[in-house]
Amino acid sequence: MTVGRLLAAAISALFLFALVGVEAIILRSAQSHLQQQLESLAQDAATSLGLSLGVLLRGGDPALAETVINPAFDRGHYERIEYLAAGGERIVSRHLPAREGNYPAWFARAFRLHPPTAESFVSAGWQQAGRVRVTVHPRFAYEQLWGTARDTVILLVLIYAAALLVLQLVLRSVLRPLRAVERAAQAISARRFVTLRLRPRTRELARVVEAMNSLSLRVSEALDAEARRGERLQAAAYQDPVSGLPNTLGFTARFETRYEGEDEAFSGVLALVDLADLGGINREIGGERCDALVRTLLHEMDGAAVQAGGSAARWGGAVTLLALPQLRAGAAREALAALRARIQAMLVEAGLPGHARVYCGGAEAGGERPSLQALVRRAQDALRKAGDTPDGVVVLEAEVVADAAPDHRPRVVREALAERRLRLVGQSAYRMSDHRALHTEVLARLDDGAGQEMAAARFLPFIVSQGLAEELDRAVIGKVLREAPRGGERISVNVSARSMELPAFVAWLGQQLARDRALAARLAFEIPEHGVVRNVAAAADFAQAVSRAGAAFAIDHFGVHRDCLSLLQRLHPGYVKFAGAKVRRVITDAGAHYFAESLVRTARQLDIPVFAHHVEDEATFQAIASIGFSGYQGNLGGGPVPWPNG
Amino acid sequence: MLHDVNRLLNRVPFVDDAVHWREEDYWATPAESIGSNGADCEDFSIAKYFLLKELGVPIARLRLTYVKSLRLNQAHMVLAYYARPDAEPLVLDNLEDTVRPASQRKDLVPVYSFNDEEVWVELRGRAGSPQQLRNWRALTQRLDWERRT
Numbered sequence: 001m002t003v004g005r006l007l008a009a010a011i012s013a014l015f016l017f018a019l020v021g022v023e024a025i026i027l028r029s030a031q032s033h034l035q036q037q038l039e040s041l042a043q044d045a046a047t048s049l050g051l052s053l054g055v056l057l058r059g060g061d062p063a064l065a066e067t068v069i070n071p072a073f074d075r076g077h078y079e080r081i082e083y084l085a086a087g088g089e090r091i092v093s094r095h096l097p098a099r100e101g102n103y104p105a106w107f108a109r110a111f112r113l114h115p116p117t118a119e120s121f122v123s124a125g126w127q128q129a130g131r132v133r134v135t136v137h138p139r140f141a142y143e144q145l146w147g148t149a150r151d152t153v154i155l156l157v158l159i160y161a162a163a164l165l166v167l168q169l170v171l172r173s174v175l176r177p178l179r180a181v182e183r184a185a186q187a188i189s190a191r192r193f194v195t196l197r198l199r200p201r202t203r204e205l206a207r208v209v210e211a212m213n214s215l216s217l218r219v220s221e222a223l224d225a226e227a228r229r230g231e232r233l234q235a236a237a238y239q240d241p242v243s244g245l246p247n248t249l250g251f252t253a254r255f256e257t258r259y260e261g262e263d264e265a266f267s268g269v270l271a272l273v274d275l276a277d278l279g280g281i282n283r284e285i286g287g288e289r290c291d292a293l294v295r296t297l298l299h300e301m302d303g304a305a306v307q308a309g310g311s312a313a314r315w316g317g318a319v320t321l322l323a324l325p326q327l328r329a330g331a332a333r334e335a336l337a338a339l340r341a342r343i344q345a346m347l348v349e350a351g352l353p354g355h356a357r358v359y360c361g362g363a364e365a366g367g368e369r370p371s372l373q374a375l376v377r378r379a380q381d382a383l384r385k386a387g388d389t390p391d392g393v394v395v396l397e398a399e400v401v402a403d404a405a406p407d408h409r410p411r412v413v414r415e416a417l418a419e420r421r422l423r424l425v426g427q428s429a430y431r432m433s434d435h436r437a438l439h440t441e442v443l444a445r446l447d448d449g450a451g452q453e454m455a456a457a458r459f460l461p462f463i464v465s466q467g468l469a470e471e472l473d474r475a476v477i478g479k480v481l482r483e484a485p486r487g488g489e490r491i492s493v494n495v496s497a498r499s500m501e502l503p504a505f506v507a508w509l510g511q512q513l514a515r516d517r518a519l520a521a522r523l524a525f526e527i528p529e530h531g532v533v534r535n536v537a538a539a540a541d542f543a544q545a546v547s548r549a550g551a552a553f554a555i556d557h558f559g560v561h562r563d564c565l566s567l568l569q570r571l572h573p574g575y576v577k578f579a580g581a582k583v584r585r586v587i588t589d590a591g592a593h594y595f596a597e598s599l600v601r602t603a604r605q606l607d608i609p610v611f612a613h614h615v616e617d618e619a620t621f622q623a624i625a626s627i628g629f630s631g632y633q634g635n636l637g638g639g640p641v642p643w644p645n646g
Numbered sequence: 647m648l649h650d651v652n653r654l655l656n657r658v659p660f661v662d663d664a665v666h667w668r669e670e671d672y673w674a675t676p677a678e679s680i681g682s683n684g685a686d687c688e689d690f691s692i693a694k695y696f697l698l699k700e701l702g703v704p705i706a707r708l709r710l711t712y713v714k715s716l717r718l719n720q721a722h723m724v725l726a727y728y729a730r731p732d733a734e735p736l737v738l739d740n741l742e743d744t745v746r747p748a749s750q751r752k753d754l755v756p757v758y759s760f761n762d763e764e765v766w767v768e769l770r771g772r773a774g775s776p777q778q779l780r781n782w783r784a785l786t787q788r789l790d791w792e793r794r795t
Contacts, residue, residue: 051758086731121709123759126748128709128731 003178004171011167015160023152030148031111034141042118045072045081046134050120053083053132057124066092069132079115079137083122085130101139103146111145113138177205184212190607192572193220223605227565230598234562237591240314242291243298249589251313251321255372256581257557258530265457268310268325269332269395270375271362272383273301273339277355278318284352293350297343304339308332319383321376322362329364329397336360336393359386359393366398412448413462421447422475424483426643429492429577429611429633432624438631439490439524442643444476469496470505481512484519485644492524492554497531501538506545513549524552524574533561536570543571557613559599568606576603577633578624580614587623600628647701648727648745652738655693658685660740673781675789690740691725692785695761703727709735709759717741717753726759 052068065083073081073094083092101108117135121128177200187194193216196209238250246254259266275281275297282290301320302312310323324332340358347356361383363375378396386394416422426440446454463472473495480493499505513520525546532539532555543553552574558564559578568576578596585592603610609630615621616635624632661684663672676693679685685693691710699705707728715722718741726735726748735748748756760782 047758054758121759121761123709123711123756126726126735126756128728 003175004168007171008164008167011163012160015163019153019156019160022156023149026152027111027145027149030145031113034145035113038113038136038138038141039116039118041077042116042134042136045078045136046118046120046132048072049081049132049134050122053122054124054129057122057129062091066094069094077137077140078134080117080133080135082133083130084133086128087130091130096137099139101142101146103142107146107149108142111142113141113145174202174205177202177209181205181208181212184216188212188216188219190572193217219605223569223602226598226602226605227569230565230595230602231563233591233595233598234564237589237595239562240298243295243314245298245302245320246311246313248313248315248321249585249591251311251315251323252372253579253581253585254311254530254560255323257560257579265365265461266323266325266370266375267365267461268308268323269327269329269362269364270372270379271322271324271332271336271360271395272315272376272379273320273322273336273343274359274361274383274386275318275320275343276357276359276387281347281352281355284355297346300342300346301339304335308335321379324362329362329395332362332364333393333395336362336395337391340392359383360395361386362393362395364396364398409458410462410466413446413454413459414466414468416446416448416454416459417463417468417472417475420475420479421449422479423447423453424476424479424643425640426491426645427633427640428489428637429631430637431631432629435637437489439492440643441492441494441526441633442476442480443494443640444472464496464498467498469498470502472496473499473505474508477509477512480523481516481519483644484522490522490524492526494556495525495527495542497528497534500527500531500542501535503541506542510545510549513546513551517550520550524554526554526556526577528557529555529560529564529567529579530557532567532571533564536567540571543573558610559595565599565602568603568608572606573608575609575611575630577611577613578629580634583612583614583620583624586627587619593623593627596624596627596629604628648698648736648738649743651694651697651701652745653743655679655685655690655697656740656743658683658690658693660684660686662686671781673785675785675792677792678788685740687723687740688781691723691738694725694738696789698725698727699762705762706731709761711759712757714755714757715741715753716755722754724754726756 049069049072053065056064056068069081069083069092072078073096076096078094078096079098080093080095082090082094085091115136115138117133119131119133122130122132177198180196180198184194184196195213195216198209200206200209238246238253240247255266275294278290278294281293285293298312298314298320301322305312305322305324308322308324309326312323313321315321322336324335327335337360340360343358344356347353347358361379361381363378363382365375382394382396386392423445425443425445427443428437428440430436431438444456446459448454463469477493477495480491484491509525513523525542527539527542546553553571555567555571555573555576557579558576559582567573578599582592582596586596587593600610611631611633612620612624612629614634615624615632615637618636620634621632621636658679663669663686666672666682666684666686667674671688673692674682674685674689676696679689679693695708695710698708709726709728711724711726713722713724714720722741724740725738727738727745728735736745737748737751737754738745739751739754748754
């Protein structure tokens with residue numbers, strides 16, 4: 001019940017009491033006044049009739065007596081007028097039969113008036129000439145009383161209506177700040193920190209607004225501090241302090257997140273660059289200058305990697321790792337040779353020609369799923385060999401390129417998509433506490449036409465390289481919307497970073513969702529974190545469009561990038577899924593454990609559930625349960641099964 | 647008995663209400679009239695009425711009568727005694743110690759008369775209400791009070 005209704009009800013009740021009370025008082029007083037009037041009317045009529053009869057009736061003429069009585073009687077106020085002789089016999093008697101008055105019978109019963117009878121002597125000179133007796137008719141009095149009752153009720157009801165109206169107006173102006181406060185409270189509980197600008201005139205409300213603003217400020221400051229601490233931890237654990245590039249842990253996490261599971265596989269060359277005489281340089285120019293030099297050299301290397309669509313990381317000591325995903329072995333060899341020459345030139349320029357020993361070793365990725373460890377091991381082999389070669393660069397070609405006919409895989413994928421040979425599988429995410437299924441993540445498979453099902457890792461690289469990501473997303477989403485069972489489970493669907501950035505796709509998605517709002521309310525769309533980080537503005541637009549349609553926005557493979565925690569507050573996703581690579585590390589790595597705790601704490605303050613990806617065994621489950629994750633997904637709960645099932 | 651009562655009460659000196667009670671028209675009880683040693687025509691008539699009533703005269707025979715005194719040319723009040731309803735009344739007047747039949751009082755023009763029995767209002771469905779003549783009501787209330795004290 002709103003305050004307005006409560007007050008209106010209270011005032012109505014009070015008014016009803018007042019109305020009944022006032023009405024009773026008015027009617028009782030009118031009733032007693034009318035009773036007195038009736039009595040005095042009876043007495044006056046008797047007296048004046050007695051007088052006039054006495055003056056006129058010297059001879060005792062009954063006809064004359066009746067003539068005298070008639071004008072008074074015909075006024076209608078009297079029920080009975082009688083003239084009795086001295087001996088008591090009736091000489092004249094006029095009687096008005098009781099007639100219905102213009103008032104209800106119940107009213108006359110409730111406010112009874114007693115019709116009075118009055119007597120007066122009649123004297124003809126000194127002679128007694130009998131008496132006159134007058135009984136008043138109460139009808140007019142009742143009519144008057146009834147009229148008074150009606151008028152006062154109407155007046156009181158009008159006053160009541162006016163009071164209600166005034167109350168509504170007053171309440172509206174008094175409650176306006178209260179509504180703003182309510183909205184602000186809702187915003188704060190949704191972790192949107194607003195500041196109320198209005199200054200209510202009522203002191204209590206002004207204090208509430210003040211308290212609200214200070215609460216909003218403090219909570220948002222606390223959250224910011226938590227996010228900053230988490231980011232510092234993330235940076236310390238995953239970053240090389242000298243160059244600012246990722247360290248081994250940081251690179252490994254990013255690599256595994258990007259290329260693990262259902263997503264694209266790494267292709268290209270992984271290279272190691274060794275500044276073989278870093279120890280000598282350090283001794284010669286001192287730690288501080290050496291660090292500055294290393295910073296410059298590493299950024300040069302990072303630039304080369306970025307040119308090849310990849311990134312660099314400090315692999316420990318003098319070795320730097322370069323991921324060159326767009327290059328095959330030959331191109332990589334040329335790029336590395338050029339890079340080596342530049343670096344040597346920079347060392348010479350820095351006055352260190354004696355220490356300009358630089359070697360590069362690379363390994364080309366081949367086969368279905370190259371593991372990072374295997375690639376690094378082969379790159380290390382190449383690096384060792386490079387030390388023995390005159391040009392100092394060795395790139396090992398992929399061992400198994402002869403995987404049937406890699407050339408027509410792109411065509412197979414293209415055709416499968418064009419013919420919509422699409423199959424869906426679902427993997428559920430479960431709540432930590434009771435293992436209840438919270439939602440099902442729907443994953444796509446393509447039929448290669450020969451009855452073989454292709455997992456995402458096999459077709460996604462071609463989808464991305466041929467620019468088919470949007471088409472695949474539309475196909476998957478369309479199929480999900482058509483085939484989703486009525487009611488029941490919540491469903492999550494992956495959307496590629498590429499599609500998320502396309503306004504046409506976002507608009508299309510909004511239209512699709514608008515057709516079935518009940519279904520839309522059960523849907524969540526997951527965007528990988530690297531896509532969100534790459535274009536936060538587009539992600540914000542996408543999140544807004546999706547939530548306007550009633551669906552949820554979520555971030556997948558979360559917790560890899562340095563400033564991922566700030567995304568929580570900026571985009572406020574419905575949930576995030578902690579990247580599988582980092583989940584595995586939580587058991588072994590204290591830093592990862594600490595970061596996961598920080599993430600869960602920050603997310604909990606923002607009411608964002610955190611799920612763990614790739615929970616494969618009981619030990620991992622126990623570890624993430626102790627950290628306070630909301631739910632988990634992985635082989636422990638069950639792998640993908642055909643969807644929709646049943 | 648009528649003569650005695652008349653003569654006895656006529657000994658009280660006549661004082662006008664306006665002088666005596668500082669009111670235009672004040673109906674005094676017998677005790678007030680005798681106690682204050684002053685009365686006007688109503689007070690005399692009232693005192694005689696109640697004295698006779700106390701002496702056992704039926705009220706139906708007594709009438710306080712508004713008259714006009716031709717001699718004084720002013721409103722006046724006397725007490726009339728009717729031996730029977732149709733009889734000629736005897737007039738007890740403070741202007742005359744002798745009680746005479748009405749026919750011998752050509753100087754008085756009777757206008758209106760009342761007594762205890764008549765000055766009442768009956769209410770249907772309720773007990774009779776007190777007398778409605780304002781002065782008479784005030785008088786009887788004071789009389790009640792005097793009786794109780």
